[in-house]
Amino acid sequence: MKILLTGFEPFGEHEKNSSELVLDFFKDHEQIQTKLLPVEYENAFKIVSDLMDQTDFNFVIHLGQAAGRSKISLERVAINVCDFPIDDNKGVRIVDEPIIKEADAAYFSTLPIRELEKELSTSGVPCEISNTAGAYICNEIMYRSLHKSFNQKTSVGFIHLPLMTEESSKSESSQLCLSQLVHGIELILKYLLKL
Numbered sequence: 489m490k491i492l493l494t495g496f497e498p499f500g501e502h503e504k505n506s507s508e509l510v511l512d513f514f515k516d517h518e519q520i521q522t523k524l525l526p527v528e529y530e531n532a533f534k535i536v537s538d539l540m541d542q543t544d545f546n547f548v549i550h551l552g553q554a555a556g557r558s559k560i561s562l563e564r565v566a567i568n569v570c571d572f573p574i575d576d577n578k579g580v581r582i583v584d585e586p587i588i589k590e591a592d593a594a595y596f597s598t599l600p601i602r603e604l605e606k607e608l609s610t611s612g613v614p615c616e617i618s619n620t621a622g623a624y625i626c627n628e629i630m631y632r633s634l635h636k637s638f639n640q641k642t643s644v645g646f647i648h649l650p651l652m653t654e655e656s657s658k659s660e661s662s663q664l665c666l667s668q669l670v671h672g673i674e675l676i677l678k679y680l681l682k683l
């Protein structure tokens with residue numbers, strides 16, 4: 489059993505990315521390969537694609553940060569569109585463009601998101617299924633990874649993490665500190681490793 493777990497570098501107005509900090513906690517696990525990705529259109533996926541070519545992962549799980557979310561969000565769907573609200577970290581901004589021309593309009597996560605949601609909720613970790621991963625880099629990487637995974641026996645999904653309480657200002661609603669985010673992802677990985 490082998491899992492690829494990715495996180496993203498900081499982007500936009502944020503100095504930290506909770507997904508990068510969470511990723512750090514899993515780097516010495518035998519069955520988990522971690523990789524930090526740049527917030528760069530196409531370049532982030534090239535890294536993932538190479539890793540997926542090198543290893544037959546059972547699961548590819550991408551983590552990212554979404555300000556404004558108050559719970560760990562298990563993304564249900566990736567849409568075939570880039571409509572970036574801000575530039576990526578290389579200054580690229582794609583608007584109203586398909587990610588892959590003539591491919592399906594959307595792909596559903598192939599992780600068991602309802603079971604994972606129950607697992608976290610029964611352990612008291614705030615968690616929800618989200619029906620939109622946005623139209624920025626996180627959605628792009630989820631869409632491209634799902635598209636690629638259909639040639640392999642790999643399940644793919646995306647999990648958005650809220651800003652950590654340590655990072656969020658009073659106007660934002662995050663209730664989760666770093667240790668709770670790590671605990672939530674740990675529960676998800678343990679559940680998947682038992683399958």
Ligand code: PCA
Nearest residue numbers: 496552553624625626627
């Ligand atoms: N969040 C952004 C990109 C990188 C990240 O952590 C997003 O939601 O698309």
